Amino acid sequence: MAWTRKLLRVNLTEGTCTSEDLNMQWAQDYLGSRGLATKYLVEETDPMVDPLSPDNKMIMATGPLTGTCASTSGRYTVVTKGALTGAIACSNSGGFFGNEMKNAGWDMVIFEGKSPKPVYLMIENEKATLVDAAHYWGKSCWDTEEGIKAERQDPQIRVASIGVSGEQGVKYACIVNDMDRAAGRSGVGTVMGSKNLKAVAIRGTLGVRVDNPVEFLQATDAGKKVLAENPVTGQGLPTYGTQVLMNVINEMGAMPTRNFKEVQFEGAANISGEKMHEVRADGTKNLVTNAACYGCTIACQRVSTVERTHYTVKDRPQYQGASGGLEYEAAWSLGSECGVDDIEALTFANFICNEQGFDPISFGATVGAAMELFEMGVLTTEHTGGIEMNFGNAKALTDCAELVGKGEGFGKEIGLGSARLCEKYGHPELSMSVKKQEFPAYDARGIQGMGLTYATSNRGACHLRSYTVASEVLGIPEKTDPLETDGKAGLVMAFQDATAAVDASGLCIFTTFAWSLEDIAPQVNAACEGDWSVEKMLEVGERIWTMERQYNLAAGFTGKDDNLPKRLMKDAAKTGPAKGKVSGLDKMLPEYYEIRGWDTNGVPKAETLDRLGLV
Amino acid sequence: MQKALNIDPAKCTGCIQCELACSMEHTGSFNPSKSLIKVFKFHDQGRFVPYTCTQCAEAWCMQACPVDAISMDAINNGAKIVADSVCVGCKVCTIACPFGTINYVPDTGKVAKCDLCGGDPKCATACPTDAITFVDASSTGLEKMRNWAAKTDSGASAQA
Numbered sequence: 061m062a063w064t065r066k067l068l069r070v071n072l073t074e075g076t077c078t079s080e081d082l083n084m085q086w087a088q089d090y091l092g093s094r095g096l097a098t099k100y101l102v103e104e105t106d107p108m109v110d111p112l113s114p115d116n117k118m119i120m121a122t123g124p125l126t127g128t129c130a131s132t133s134g135r136y137t138v139v140t141k142g143a144l145t146g147a148i149a150c151s152n153s154g155g156f157f158g159n160e161m162k163n164a165g166w167d168m169v170i171f172e173g174k175s176p177k178p179v180y181l182m183i184e185n186e187k188a189t190l191v192d193a194a195h196y197w198g199k200s201c202w203d204t205e206e207g208i209k210a211e212r213q214d215p216q217i218r219v220a221s222i223g224v225s226g227e228q229g230v231k232y233a234c235i236v237n238d239m240d241r242a243a244g245r246s247g248v249g250t251v252m253g254s255k256n257l258k259a260v261a262i263r264g265t266l267g268v269r270v271d272n273p274v275e276f277l278q279a280t281d282a283g284k285k286v287l288a289e290n291p292v293t294g295q296g297l298p299t300y301g302t303q304v305l306m307n308v309i310n311e312m313g314a315m316p317t318r319n320f321k322e323v324q325f326e327g328a329a330n331i332s333g334e335k336m337h338e339v340r341a342d343g344t345k346n347l348v349t350n351a352a353c354y355g356c357t358i359a360c361q362r363v364s365t366v367e368r369t370h371y372t373v374k375d376r377p378q379y380q381g382a383s384g385g386l387e388y389e390a391a392w393s394l395g396s397e398c399g400v401d402d403i404e405a406l407t408f409a410n411f412i413c414n415e416q417g418f419d420p421i422s423f424g425a426t427v428g429a430a431m432e433l434f435e436m437g438v439l440t441t442e443h444t445g446g447i448e449m450n451f452g453n454a455k456a457l458t459d460c461a462e463l464v465g466k467g468e469g470f471g472k473e474i475g476l477g478s479a480r481l482c483e484k485y486g487h488p489e490l491s492m493s494v495k496k497q498e499f500p501a502y503d504a505r506g507i508q509g510m511g512l513t514y515a516t517s518n519r520g521a522c523h524l525r526s527y528t529v530a531s532e533v534l535g536i537p538e539k540t541d542p543l544e545t546d547g548k549a550g551l552v553m554a555f556q557d558a559t560a561a562v563d564a565s566g567l568c569i570f571t572t573f574a575w576s577l578e579d580i581a582p583q584v585n586a587a588c589e590g591d592w593s594v595e596k597m598l599e600v601g602e603r604i605w606t607m608e609r610q611y612n613l614a615a616g617f618t619g620k621d622d623n624l625p626k627r628l629m630k631d632a633a634k635t636g637p638a639k640g641k642v643s644g645l646d647k648m649l650p651e652y653y654e655i656r657g658w659d660t661n662g663v664p665k666a667e668t669l670d671r672l673g674l675v
Numbered sequence: 676m677q678k679a680l681n682i683d684p685a686k687c688t689g690c691i692q693c694e695l696a697c698s699m700e701h702t703g704s705f706n707p708s709k710s711l712i713k714v715f716k717f718h719d720q721g722r723f724v725p726y727t728c729t730q731c732a733e734a735w736c737m738q739a740c741p742v743d744a745i746s747m748d749a750i751n752n753g754a755k756i757v758a759d760s761v762c763v764g765c766k767v768c769t770i771a772c773p774f775g776t777i778n779y780v781p782d783t784g785k786v787a788k789c790d791l792c793g794g795d796p797k798c799a800t801a802c803p804t805d806a807i808t809f810v811d812a813s814s815t816g817l818e819k820m821r822n823w824a825a826k827t828d829s830g831a832s833a834q835a
Contacts, residue, residue, distance in 0.1 A: 128705050129695040129801070156691075163706060216708070239718055267704025277699075284803065298688075348721035352690035357803040359688035363721035381719030 061271035062124035062587040063087055067100075068166045068188055070181060072255050073114060073173030077181075077188035082167050088590050089673065091597075093123035094150045095564035095604040097139035097168055101148075102607060104170075107614035111141040111247070112229075112254040114174035120161065120220070120260065121169075123566020124588050127162030127268035127354075130280045131287055132568035134159045134354025136243075141615070143247030143254070144231045144422065144477055145495045145520040148611045151234065151248045152524070152563060153220075154353030154361075155241030160218035163264030171255060180208065180221075180259040185266055193258040198224060200415045200465075201236035208261045221259035222249045223417030228467025229253065230475035232422035232498075240384025240414040241353065246497060246519050249417050276586035283571075283579050284357050290574035292534065297360035297570065298350050302388035303333030305501075308533065310396075312542065313636020314506030316499065317396045318451045319428040320492045320625075323503045323633040327401025331391050335403055340367050346403060348382045358570060362386060364407050372408035372458050384414050389523070392501030393424025398431060399451035409461040416465030422477055425498035427460050429478040429490050438485050445469045489626050495520035495617065504628045504645070506638035507532050509540070509548040512648040515622045516552065518608035524569055526555030536573055543637070545644035549651035561601035603672045606656075606664055610674065619662030622649060677752050679812035680789075680796060682725050686806035689716050689723035696801035700792055709780075711789040712798045712807075725807055727798070728776040728789040730754055736788065739771030752812065754791040762786055 065082045082096075090096040097119040109115045118140040125133045136158030142149030161169065164185050178193040196204045205219040219237060226233035226249035233249030234242040243249070270276045287293040296304045309315050310328035317325040329335065336347040344365065352359035364385025366373045373379040386394075386407055394406040413420040427449075433439040434449035441448065445463075447456050447470060463471025473481055479496035482488050492499050497520025504511030509528030514521040523529065528551050532542035540551060558577055562569055565584050577594045585592035612621075628643045653660060657668030669675050694710035702709045712727035734755045737745040744761035745768060748754045757777075762785040768777050769786060777788040789796075791809075799809040810817070 129692060129699065159707075163708065263708075265706065265708035267698065267702055267706035267709065269704045273699070273703070288803065350688060351721065351723070352688035354690070355692060355695060356688075356690050357692065359690060359804075365721075382721035383718070 061269050061589065062128070063092065064162065064165050064167050066166055068169045068183070070169060070171050070188070070190070071173050072171060072175040072179070072190070072257060075175070075190055077190065079186070087124075089600065090604060091124065091561065091564035091584075091600050092167065093121050093126070093135070093137045093564050093566050094139065094152070094560065095600060097121035097137060098148060098150065098604065098607060098611070100168070100170060101139050101141075102611055105141070107141070107611050108616065109141060111143045111146060111251055114255070116141050116251060118171045118248065118251050118255065119168055120171075122158045122162045122167055123564055125583060126566035127159035128270055128276070128280070128587060129355060130567060130583050130587075131284050131355060131357040132353065132571050133566055134356065135566055135568055136161060137563065138235055138243040138248040140248055140251045142519065143233075143250035145246050145497050146615060147246070147495050147520055147617060148518050148608045148615075149246035149248050149251075150519055150563070150608075151243035151245050153235070153237055153241050153243040154356070154568060155238035156354045157218045157220050157237035157241070157262070158566065159268070159354045160262040160264045162268050163266055164262050165264065165266045169260070171257060174254065175256040178256050178258050180261060181257065182212075183260070183262040183264070185264060196258045197227060200224065201417045202239060202415050204259050205239060208259060212261075214263060217261050217263045219259055219261045221417070222252050223415060223465065224467055225416045225418040225465055225475065226250055226253035228475070230418050230464055230467060231477040231480065232419040234417050234419050236414055236417045242414065242417070242419070244419045245421065245522065270587040271589055272586045276583065279582040279586045283575060283583055286579055287357055287571065287574050292536070292573040293358045293571065297358050297573070300333030301350065301360045301362045303336060303362065303386060303391055305388045306332035306391060307334065309502065311636075312506055312533065313633055313638040314503040314542070315392070315396055316492070316501065316503045318399045319397065319432040319490065320499075320503065320627050321432070322635065323506055323638060324636050325396035325399070325401070327399075328396060330401040331386070331395040331403045331406055336362065336364065336385065342367060342369065346407060347385060353568070356568065360570060366408045366411070367404050370404040370408070371455070372405060379408065379411055383411050386410055389500050390420035390424070393421045393428075393498075394457060397424050397428040398457050400454045400457050402454040405454035405458050409458050412458075412461040412465050418464055421500055422498045423461065423464060423474065425492055426474050426476070426478040426481060427457055429482055429492065430474060431456070432490055433482070433485055433487060438487060443470065443473065492625055492627065493521055494624065495621055497521045502529055503633070503638070504624060504643040505633040505641045506636065507542045508545050508644055508648070509542070509551055511624055511628065511643035511645045512548055512552045512652060513555075515624050515645055515649065516556075516652060518605070518612055524559070526552045526559055527569070528552060528555055530573060534573070537576060543641060545647045549648050549655055552648075552652060553655055556605050557598055557601035559601070560604040561597040564600060564604060599672070603674065606668065606672055606674055609664060613663060619653075622662055677812040678809050679730065679752065679815055680727065680791070680799060681808045681810045681815045683806050683818070684722065684724040686804045687714065687723040687725055688804055689714055690803065692801040692803060693725055693798035693807055696797035700797045701787070711787060725798075726776070728755070729774070730789070730791070735771040735773060736768035736777045739767050741765065741767060748790075751794045752791055755788065756790050757786055757788060759783065759785045
């Protein structure tokens with residue numbers, strides 16, 4: 061129960077789809093989703109594989125709670141070796157795709173090989189078929205999703221697809237489901253494109269069952285009550301979305317601005333959650349409504365429109381309707397990171413990211429790096445095809461978005477990601493990334509725990525591996541000083557392990573603003589066979605984290621890659637509460653290795669691996 | 676007192692907890708495809724609308740059924756109930772219903788529609804935003820009236 065106990069193996073080279081029993085011992089050790097899929101990847105692939113080679117595999121996986129009535133239980137994960145990073149990639153998406161996979165009777169789908177021609181996978185419960193996708197190649201995620209539903213005369217099909225950017229090899233292409241939800245980071249869509257796999261379409265009608273329904277309904281009801289009564293999940297997120305953070309983070313001087321040259325953005329209020337609620341000249345607001353993913357009782361999603369008179373959508377009706385609006389990370393990367401405070405331009409650029417399937421964080425941060433190179437005179441209009449890439453130029457941002465979406469012109473350069481772009485033009489130090497993945501929206505000088513989070517994140521710089529912002533800014537579960545490094549090693553480790561367990565369960569990490577594992581373990585325990593205590597969840601989380609670390613070490617990474625760009629280590633914050641501060645990573649990292657049970661080079665010791673059953 | 680489902684689409688976030696609760700109650704599993712209430716998403720407009728049987732007083736489905744498989748449950752809020760033991764799966768009711776809220780179920784060979792869960796509709800209990808409530812059937816307009824009432828100036832006299 062909870063697990064369907066079946067996985068679908070799709071060999072794209074051979075064109076075959078076969079059903080296999082799920083390894084239930086691994087399910088007990090790795091739970092599901094991020095954990096279980098990574099276990100399969102580790103067992104079945106060579107960590108040194110080229111991410112874009114047919115020998116790399118891509119796994120779409122649900123967790124045991126996916127598709128149940130637990131709040132936020134619609135999620136699924138894409139696990140592969142990342143095209144952007146060359147490290148373990150694990151990108152998570154909401155919407156309504158994960159639950160559909162579960163309802164079709166599959167815990168996960170493993171894609172291997174490479175199709176000789178573009179195809180999409182159609183899953184109708186136990187029946188899985190590879191279908192010619194020549195007529196969708198070159199089409200956007202939006203057109204592909206609508207096309208498959210129309211072609212098959214079934215609006216209830218759920219679709220996850222890549223856009224043109226994924227076909228064209230943009231390094232941070234994502235996989236978009238339900239028009240505007242995405243497995244966004246590390247280039248999982250690029251891997252999908254390399255396999256000539258355009259889309260996965262699913263219709264599932266089998267139902268998802270749990271081990272103990274009565275206990276499960278009680279546990280999930282209790283959990284929903286906690287979410288409803290919590291000020292962040294009950295009020296802040298539904299009202300402002302993650303954009304509730306824009307003004308908060310800016311005021312504390314942790315808002316990376318203009319490629320991290322500054323830590324506060326003078327235009328923050330213009331691109332904030334509050335701004336999205338303001339009435340525009342034409343009487344409408346940017347924000348149309350909030351919305352929920354499958355089963356989510358928080359409903360943080362933004363649904364927005366671009367003002368119809370704005371230069372980006374004028375005379376382009378296809379962009380005048382409502383679609384997924386700005387979340388904090390995208391508002392930051394497209395906004396303050398590029399010095400742009402035109403919220404309509406940011407909303408439009410975000411639409412294009414969803415339409416053509418690329419990660420707005422890496423995209424915006426790469427545009428930010430390109431703007432710095434342009435202002436230094438390293439990049440010129442010769443390179444950019446005439447685009448004046450100055451910080452603050454909204455038109456440059458939206459032009460780049462459209463070019464990356466099509467994989468054309470200067471979009472090819474921006475599509476490289478900041479690490480490859482800056483390396484190519486002789487300034488690798490200007491890429492604000494770890495393991496070639498661009499930072500999200502928290503400056504490591506103003507929120508010290510995030511520096512350690514980024515440096516040690518297994519999938520490259522990321523806020524979703526250990527969101528210490530919760531503690532350092534919001535006081536969840538308890539307040540720590542964001543400017544202090546003491547105690548952050550333990551904080552980061554605790555967040556990393558708990559987050560891995562939550563991801564593996566199939567729930568959304570946003571629940572943890574209100575839920576601890578004390579709230580989550582009873583839900584997992586009622587749904588699944590086995591004894592799922594808080595202790596076991598934490599052990600599974602640590603096992604997943606360490607397994608990912610082992611994969612990266614085998615892929616050629618070392619402790620030297622647990623690092624931050626020089627700018628964060630040497631150039632002090634110029635303004636705000638963190639003025640004069642640099643990242644104290646050097647103070648935190650040795651302690652982190654020690655409490656992890658890793659040696660001074662960041663390699664897990666034999667006794668640590670033994671304790672976690674990873675030998 | 677007869678009660679009725681009252682749906683306020685403006686409050687719906689599209690989370691489909693109603694569909695999960697409905698399918699669990701009627702099939703024992705979480706299965707939106709088997710839910711008797713459906714949430715429709717109008718993506719371009721950012722609108723979500725839950726929709727299910729309104730339990731018509733003179734129900735088309737009940738009138739059309741050639742084998743009298745559909746009856747009114749007077750004790751349970753006037754719900755129109757399908758008797759599986761009588762239904763022959765002819766689907767005439769699915770044609771008769773102007774709203775599409777009664778549908779054929781291939782697995783069982785019968786039709787299925789909202790039965791108000793025997794007087795305790797699980798969709799209303801599960802809805803986290805009160806977009807679906809189960810209220811006095813004669814006062815489904817009460818909240819709308821209240822909202823308009825709140826907009827009046829307490830000092831002014833009403834002009835009907």
